[in-house]
Amino acid sequence: MTKAAGEPARSATSRLRLPGVMLYPMLDPTHQPAGRKPRVALFVTCIVDVMYPDVGMAAVSLLGEHGADVVFPEGQTCCGQPAFNSGRRPDARKIAVGFLDVFGPLVESGEVDAIVAPSGSCVAMVRHSYEILLAEARPKVRERAHRLAECTYELTEYLVDVLGVDSTDGRSDQRITYHACCHLLRDLGVDRQPRLLLEGLRDEEVIDLEGADECCGFGGMFALWNADISTEMGRRKARHLEASGADVVAVADVGCMTHMNGILTRDGHRCRAVHVAELLAKSDDSPS
């Protein structure tokens, strides 16, 4: 039987999808107080911390290059998403409160203007799921969660919407395409921003990726509970990447990146997934 025919082709300049955005609070991007440099607290996220520290350093570098001071509160651990998505709300609640305890005072005191994370799914957790998770918590906790939800941003979102960046000093001679991670695209409505920054990386355009907004199959714990389905979804993504001819696919979420590279490597593909931060940060070597 013929291979997956009839799949709709999508252009790289994909439509910005407004997700259930009507249900979710829109952020006011003009949060910085006048008169001083914007200061952000970096929420590096657990996977980046342990597995991809260079992504964290690239994020710091980008923020610094474009006019923001970065503080790194050491008490941070995780946003609680794996626990929440697994249905373990008591655990997720504890972790979320931990996040609020670490970042809350910094925001409330005005010491930082925003929290920035190089991960769409973690930001979506804070912005949308904390409200659900903490619906029964004490008013002070809920207020703090609401306050933080209003000023937590994904990296490219913060760079473009708040710092007004439209291109970085990063350069690449590789053929680049972009995979739109689900939470970033649909929960946060962020798509134009990473694409805009990626366009600046080289003279050639970012390559079209067929099914760019199709889920790669990671889905967090789904990748373990339903590893077989997850893998098939990832292989579909790998086929599209192969067909695109790209050397590198930029992604904004390291979970997706780990899953995609896991399959690309095991199945012998040439293309590799790289985090947008690493591509965009000024660098002497091109990422492999």
Added chain:
Amino acid sequence: MKVDVEAPYRTRIRQALEDTDVRSAVNRAMGQLAERRERAVGAIDNERMRVDARAAREGAIRQLPNLLEEVERTLTENGSVVHWARDAGEANRIVVEIARARGVQSAVKSKSMVTEEIHLNKALEAAGIDVVETDLGEYIIQLADEPPSHLVAPVIHKRAEDISELFQERLGMEPSLDAAVMCDTARQVLRQRFLTADMGISGCNFAIAETGTVCLITNEGNGRMVTSLPPVHVVIAGIEKVVATPEDALLLWQAASRNATGQDVSVYFSMSSGPRRAGHPDGPEEMHVILLDNGRTRVLESGYADALLCIRCGACLDVCPVYREIGGHAYGATPYSGPIGSILTPLMADDMGATKDLPFASSLCGSCRDACPVRIDLPRLLLELRSEIVAEGQTSMAESATVKGLTLPMLGPRRYRWATRVAQRFGRLLGAASGYLSWLPPPLSAWTRSRVFPRPAAKTFRELWRDK
């Protein structure tokens, strides 16, 4: 290897993924349906239609008892007999009783998921009544003795070759792969059944409370035949199908048409408001409407009324990256598959334990939520179900252990640092020079079966930051 819908979850998934023919058919069909849908909703102010459709459906569910009483009154005024069935058993008994009272020997049916839900055909056959499906897709799977695999396109998992073989074998059709020839064969056979059947059985897309009207969406015309030619017409309507006004029904018809098949409207929208009146040349002499609960009240009581908003358009299936890989039968012995099925099937089941895997069979990508014409937040409902299943202790030990292992370290900075050091040490022990791990111990081996895993970095971000 076909999927055995009665087999345990893991077996069904394995069977589904191994059946490359079905996967190919499903994949191609979903791509086309999703594309057609996109074009149809892209041509209008879809966000406004979704808000309107949501208001129509949510308004109806909020007023459900009042609207049910109203539709009972208006249907009765129009000359129909209204019955109430708490569960599948009661509904089937009522249909059989109606059939016996009228000496029914043969029945024709239009496509209805609710009749699959209650296994009506089996009950009728047990009572000696011959039932034939008249929707082409349903007719094909009836011949093949299989359950439907998609809400709207029940035979999407079959290729033309499969259908042709079936028709040659069972209907004596000449060999042909031409869809027109196959359709014509079915038309001839089923035309005879329409004209001679004693009873017509249909589902109900919408039941209009204000006017006592049962609405049916079809493209083939079998809906009109089933509701016009036999002398008795029986409608099985889930109680959630009620809407307040004809305006709501007409709106939801358009929303369903665009989202299900990419048409502006379906070819036929039959609005039946009772049996034939005096002097009418055709139409049933008797019309019965069975209002069916079968777990719907429980869904409402459980706080998942959002799931009752569903208008059965199938859009969530068409855009679901998981459904596209596994097809409908993998969801088990239920007519409701895909994202909405993963919610309704456990909620309506007597024993949620048997269906507990379904809410976890999702990567939570959110495509379904974006597509739903009545704005059901499907991922949210899946997450709620997951937390209930965990709270009831329904998850396996292995699953619990894995998640606990990955989440307990996050509870505080000290545990986190300790867990980090363990991971780094582990990585150094297992890792090759390549920097990748090709093996992880169970249960993490689920990852490395098909993917490499990167080694934890020599220094964490924290350590690099401190070194700066």
Added chain:
Amino acid sequence: MSTVHNGAEGAWLQGRTEILDRLKAALADPDARFKVPELQVARTMGPSPVTDVSGDTDLSILFGAMLDKVGGSHEILDDSEAVPGAVIRHFETLRNARKEDGLSFDRILAWAPDKLGIAGLGDTLRQAHIDVVVPPDLNKVECREQASHIAVGITGADAAMASTGTVVLGSGPGRSRSASLLPLHHIVLVAMSRLHATIEAWMATLREEGRLDEALRTASQLSLVTGPSKSADIELTLTLGVHGPRTVHAIVYRDGA
């Protein structure tokens, strides 16, 4: 009349009471029954039209275009007196192009001539040796036998909607459902005065004119028909005429009204 209730009366009433009681109890706090309730206030307005038709659109032309798009065909006549001739011409086209055996092309399954709304149509058809069959009671076997082998059916239309190419067919005395359902070919006569811009406009008119009950409830079945019968069940390949008519030809004409 069926005696179903008597046997199961107890259980039936019990079921009704139980279902309604449970629903009423559960909906005492409706917001709490939804994970994500959206509707806080009862709606005061009906839904907006799904399709948009600008004010100066020629509805006949739009109707014809939309019907053609879904596999139907049409012609637009400026004068109702031209209708009988157009019917004969189309009928003969269908007869000359026929491929199947066993269907009669010497008669037409029809609504009663007075319901078709075109003066002299019945006579013109008879003069062209086309027998006009108006079935009196399709529950009688002979009537059904006769009706089921007729190749062409002809009806009027209670209303039509331009933005979708839809016709509204209500059943009633002299207006059989079968005329637009059983034959392979359907001819529908659409008076311009009954042509509305959209589905919503049609329903609004019914309401304004207080004709909702008459149109919907008395008719016992109101069918909204948009083009020929279709199926895409076999590998999503489109096929026409699966159960209902394979061709639908609309003759849109200017009437006096």
